[in-house]
Amino acid sequence: MTDSASTLPAPTQLDPLRISEDFPILASGPNTGERLAFLDSAASAMKPRQVIDSIVATYEGGYANVHRGVYHHAATATRHFEGAREKVRSFINATTPREVIFTRGTTEAINLVANSWGRTNLGPGDIVVTTELEHHSNLVPWQQVCAATGAELRFIPVDDTGVLVLDDLDALAEGGTLKLVTVVHVSNSLGTHAPLDLIVPWAKSHGALVMVDGAQSVPHRPVDVQALGIDFLAFSAHKLMGPSGVGALWGREELLAAMPPWQFGGEMIRRVEYSGATFNDLPWKFEAGTPAIAEVIGFGAALDYIESIGGIAAIAAHEQAMTAYGYELLAAIPGLHLLGPGPGEDRGGVLSFTMDGTHPHDVATLLDARDVNIRAGHHCTQPLMKRLGVHATARASVYAYTTREDLDRLADGLGEVRRVFGLA
Amino acid sequence: MDDLYREYILEHYRNPQNYGTLPDPTFEAEGQNPLCGDELHVQVAVDDDRRVTAVKFTGQGCAISQASMSILSDEIIGKTLDEVAAMNKDDVVELIGIDLTPVRLKCALLGLVVVKMGMHEHAGTAAPAGWEGVDEISWGTT
């Protein structure tokens, strides 16, 4: 089912209604007072009380700037901050916390690699391969770096259902030196899962590095960086029930050690003179300035929370059940077209669809009146939308707190949309 | 919220007024709402008194954007360009008669913005960069 979970013991079964009690915002929707059927976790997940409490506890009981203060609170904040780094390390099974760099999120993590590794290692004749599925945040940085360095950006194509076509990978490496393959692990627009077990060995056979955009995989399925055999992983805390404004880059230590810093200032230095500076060790070399202290600690609290409700494998199993259920409900609605892989395939918990005679924004607006929240638009994947021949889609996505009733309310709401538009 | 989709709006969405193209427009313009991908292409014909004699548009997008353009097209036929230039956000909101959140307001205003961009281009006045600063219509960031 997942890249690395197949050997794990059967996960515990989640009780989404019990879990929902931890999420104050889900208790009552702003328009109806009914439970909020929140089906937009792929954009950003809601936060459990445990994460909110962690942030309050930091500010009320242990806040100070990290790393340099000599007083009690500074030591406490530093201990919790570095403790969160260890939690991230453990969550993705990295070998050392030195490989975990805190960033503002997935986007900044990718920009770090593009600017630091990319600008020092890419040049004319070099090839970067990505996919037609990418979120703008794993596309535009590489367009920029390739334009600046003379490297060429190439794409693993998708078929009409948005599944990656891997038949002719070698052609992508012809006529140049393949240096990097950077892929979205699970597509935020379609739920497509990229088969890293095929892509990584291929990239390695060409001596290339592999970067994975884990924004939609790390929160939803077990991701083990060592088992995957990859080189860089980017993800965001806000999508895994943690605070916004923080995320992580994981990279293999020897690669990170060889990369130059890309932002300069406090924290990232060892010794500064008027004439120059030497830089700090990993990971701080890449963490210039005061970090998002309470948010990083809250990030750690979110990982603890995932453990406390049964772990990431249990979440993956629950989402798979919800996705299958939702897929079936939506597929039965006349005039509704689901995009992306079918329900039986290895896919993420994202249901992207269009409905004849309606625009996704109208669909989302009408559902909002019932406190059913979905997303509508291009999902930051404009080239993919164009490739699939749609302007926009409506997208429902599931998480640990999603219930069958939430999906029933989605389906009921879509029936109402059809009535409003005179389609039923 | 269901109020947004009152029959009046849906009727304009399903059967837009002035949909199509003009053989000989005085000016035309097109624009997108990058937020949701609404698209409009608007053509306008004016007579020697700078009075709008015909408007035609094509486009795709949400009901609000397309219905608003349909309603707007009826409204500006017969107006002088100066009168059109004086129209603002409140006029559009009043015309369509529904309450809109800031995000959906952009959908409703797309038509007037595209018309005004065409007028700027026609008059040779500096076309506003992108969406921002189109006369009195200000675009918040969302």
Ligand SMILES: Cc1ncc(COP(=O)(O)O)c(C=O)c1O
């Ligand atoms: C697949 C994917 N990549 C990257 C991102 C960017 O994440 P962030 O905005 O947290 O930097 C997102 C979030 O929308 C995403 O879904």
